[in-house]
Amino acid sequence: MRLSLFWTLMEDEFGRSYAASLARDQSLDALGGRTADEALGNGIPPREVWLALCDALDVPLARRHGRDIPARKTG
Numbered sequence: 001m002r003l004s005l006f007w008t009l010m011e012d013e014f015g016r017s018y019a020a021s022l023a024r025d026q027s028l029d030a031l032g033g034r035t036a037d038e039a040l041g042n043g044i045p046p047r048e049v050w051l052a053l054c055d056a057l058d059v060p061l062a063r064r065h066g067r068d069i070p071a072r073k074t075g
Helices: 003-014 016-025 036-041 046-056
Strands: none
Touching: 003 016, 003 046, 016 036, 036 046
């Protein structure tokens, strides 16, 4: 997972302001008590950070891969 996808998932799930706040303030046991920002800064892969946030905040499995975007009609 690229860092840009991490932020897309965060903002889609939590909204831009709350996503930034969570990343900055929410300590995660699965990441050794680090916040998402700290973990990413320490080189922890974005996917691992995303899944730790999902587990801590009870994000349903169905939403852990992002929003379903309808296919564009062709023809």
